[in-house]
Amino acid sequence: MAINPINHLSLLHILDSIHNAIVAIDEEGKVIIFNKASERVFNYPAKKALGKNINEVLPFSGLNKVLKTGESHIGRKFKIGDNLYVVNRTPLYYKGKIIGAIGVAQEINELKNIADELENVLALKQTLETILEAGQEGYMVLDLDKTVTHANKAIADLFGLKLSDIVNKPINSLTANPFFCELPESADDIKTEVVEINGRQVVAFKYPIVKDYKLYGGVIKVIFQEVSDLLALAEKVNQLNSELSYYKNELTKYTSKQFTENKIIGNHPSIVRLKEIIKKIAPYNTTVLIRGESGTGKELVAHALHVESGRPGSFIKVNCAAIPENLFEAELFGYVEGAFTGAKKGGQIGKFELANNGTIFLDEIGDMPLAMQAKLLRVLQEKEVERLGDRKTRKINVRVIAATNQNLEELIKKKKFREDLYYRLNVISLYVPALRERIEDLPLLIKYFIEKFNKEYGTNVTGISPEVMDIFMNYSWPGNIRELENVLERCFNLVEGKVIEKKYLPPYILGEELKNKEFPLGQSLTNLLEAYEKELIKAALLKAKGNKSKAANLLGISRQWLHKRLKYFNLLP
Numbered sequence: 303m304a305i306n307p308i309n310h311l312s313l314l315h316i317l318d319s320i321h322n323a324i325v326a327i328d329e330e331g332k333v334i335i336f337n338k339a340s341e342r343v344f345n346y347p348a349k350k351a352l353g354k355n356i357n358e359v360l361p362f363s364g365l366n367k368v369l370k371t372g373e374s375h376i377g378r379k380f381k382i383g384d385n386l387y388v389v390n391r392t393p394l395y396y397k398g399k400i401i402g403a404i405g406v407a408q409e410i411n412e413l414k415n416i417a418d419e420l421e422n423v424l425a426l427k428q429t430l431e432t433i434l435e436a437g438q439e440g441y442m443v444l445d446l447d448k449t450v451t452h453a454n455k456a457i458a459d460l461f462g463l464k465l466s467d468i469v470n471k472p473i474n475s476l477t478a479n480p481f482f483c484e485l486p487e488s489a490d491d492i493k494t495e496v497v498e499i500n501g502r503q504v505v506a507f508k509y510p511i512v513k514d515y516k517l518y519g520g521v522i523k524v525i526f527q528e529v530s531d532l533l534a535l536a537e538k539v540n541q542l543n544s545e546l547s548y549y550k551n552e553l554t555k556y557t558s559k560q561f562t563e564n565k566i567i568g569n570h571p572s573i574v575r576l577k578e579i580i581k582k583i584a585p586y587n588t589t590v591l592i593r594g595e596s597g598t599g600k601e602l603v604a605h606a607l608h609v610e611s612g613r614p615g616s617f618i619k620v621n622c623a624a625i626p627e628n629l630f631e632a633e634l635f636g637y638v639e640g641a642f643t644g645a646k647k648g649g650q651i652g653k654f655e656l657a658n659n660g661t662i663f664l665d666e667i668g669d670m671p672l673a674m675q676a677k678l679l680r681v682l683q684e685k686e687v688e689r690l691g692d693r694k695t696r697k698i699n700v701r702v703i704a705a706t707n708q709n710l711e712e713l714i715k716k717k718k719f720r721e722d723l724y725y726r727l728n729v730i731s732l733y734v735p736a737l738r739e740r741i742e743d744l745p746l747l748i749k750y751f752i753e754k755f756n757k758e759y760g761t762n763v764t765g766i767s768p769e770v771m772d773i774f775m776n777y778s779w780p781g782n783i784r785e786l787e788n789v790l791e792r793c794f795n796l797v798e799g800k801v802i803e804k805k806y807l808p809p810y811i812l813g814e815e816l817k818n819k820e821f822p823l824g825q826s827l828t829n830l831l832e833a834y835e836k837e838l839i840k841a842a843l844l845k846a847k848g849n850k851s852k853a854a855n856l857l858g859i860s861r862q863w864l865h866k867r868l869k870y871f872n873l874l875p
């Protein structure tokens with residue numbers, strides 16, 4: 303098999319040095335060349351391959367077909383394991399006659415990776431171009447020669463030109479505006495300006511393009527918002543901000559002014575002591591139970607404790623006597639959407655969560671239903687709540703202050719109040735004295751309320767007559783300070799001069815019996831009955847020393863109904 307005149311040995315050396323796999327066969331299909339790269343690629347020793355028919359060595363080599371047909375196979379791909387190859391198979395000619403075939407295979411994994419990367423880059427380019435074309439913002443990119451390399455239609459429209467009139471054009475052929483014509487000078491040279499293009503004022507941003515600390519050009523972004531609209535919007539935001547800070551201010555004034563312990567009016571030793579204790583215990587997180595008759599100022603004390611504590615959260619009041627039993631849990635702990643029929647869409651946050659980082663004031667705690675007491679106790683112990691219909695527990699940091707005008711010890715005996723809850727709440731107990739126990743404070747309180755109502759009503763009342771003072775000092779004030787406040791307010795509605803006289807006082811204070819003459823004639827029966835009902839309620843409260851449960855008993859009505867009527871007659875705070 304004389305194949306060629308070249309020095310056979312040196313040819314094989316050359317072939318072995320080539321990285322590509324080279325396999326050649328003679329006209330009988332026997333392997334005559336199987337270089338070192340082929341051994342690696344096909345995992346077949348050259349020694350075994352040489353002299354064998356190619357079909358035995360590489361059954362799918364395709365070389366026999368080339369030999370038979372004389373046709374070359376160029377750029378055919380094949381895979382071995384994870385590696386991809388491209389192969390060229392050509393016939394071997396000698397003196398115009400096919401004397402064999404040769405295949406040269408090249409690994410193309412790397413090339414494929416590069417091609418894939420290129421494909422990704424192209425896809426990214428497409429995405430970016432779509433983003434730039436969508437929307438109303440205009441973009442243009444300048445290279446270091448201040449030539450526009452990219453732009454979108456929006457910016458071309460703004461210049462009143464076609465995109466092709468902008469791209470690849472020097473920027474100074476489009477505009478003389480220095481904002482466009484000057485490139486950013488450094489990596490942090492970002493500029494925002496209101497610029498005029500075609501008589502239209504727009505907001506424009508200029509960013510540097512930086513890679514490896516080197517400046518490559520700049521990007522200009524233009525917002526097509528009429529500047530006048532933007533300015534109006536900014537002004538509106540400013541206005542809203544100042545309104546907000548005004549209301550915030552007012553709110554702080556309201557919360558701190560109305561309720562700080564300075565506004566707990568009174569010089570009686572019991573009140574002075576109370577104010578001292580409030581200051582002392584306010585910073586601690588302990589539960590406080592405030593006791594005292596109705597209208598003595600328990601809520602005021604609770605709020606003073608909250609304000610003095612400096613706790614950042616809110617002061618949330620819950621009137622336990624006013625919540626229907628079946629809504630209690632939802633009210634205190636909140637619920638998720640669909641937790642029960644009638645539940646609000648989106649659910650509702652409970653009072654405990656509202657009071658997070660602040661204080662919850664459980665007024666009239668003696669009226670809390672027993673089942674609820676158990677749940678409250680658990681919350682106090684675990685310091686976490688669960689919204690109705692939700693399994694998730696939420697940690698809370700709430701200071702609990704409870705108040706009552708009822709005898710809790712009695713309620714415990716009657717099994718209406720849980721003893722364990724009582725001890726949990728009663729960590730610190732404050733007593734707010736009844737007005738009659740500190741009647742010496744009456745003149746001070748009267749002065750305080752007269753000033754307050756003068757401001758509210760725009761009046762100029764200077765005081766009460768000595769006769770009224772005398773009546774007040776001898777009256778038992780079952781409704782305490784709230785009653786005093788209500789009586790004085792009533793007088794402000796009637797007073798004609800500067801002094802509150804006896805004639806302006808409600809008859810019941812004068813100890814008068816209910817007589818027909820107390821009701822003005824010529825009114826409807828409903829009005830007369832309501833007036834009578836109101837006086838009866840007041841009389842019952844007087845007899846029950848302000849205890850609403852007792853008053854309700856005396857009247858033969860439920861406590862809830864009494865509460866409703868008190869609300870109706872405006873006898874509640």
Ligand SMILES: Nc1ncnc2c1ncn2[C@@H]1O[C@H](COP(=O)(O)OP(=O)(O)OP(=O)(O)O)[C@@H](O)[C@H]1O
Pocket residue numbers: 565566567568594595596597598599600601602603665705706707783784787875
């Ligand atoms: N020492 C005080 N100085 C000034 N105002 C007071 C004082 N005590 C009570 N008040 C006023 O009296 C009214 C009733 O007070 P508050 O609501 O705090 O009483 P309460 O004991 O919580 O009543 P209730 O038991 O009915 O809930 C409020 O308007 C409050 O501002």
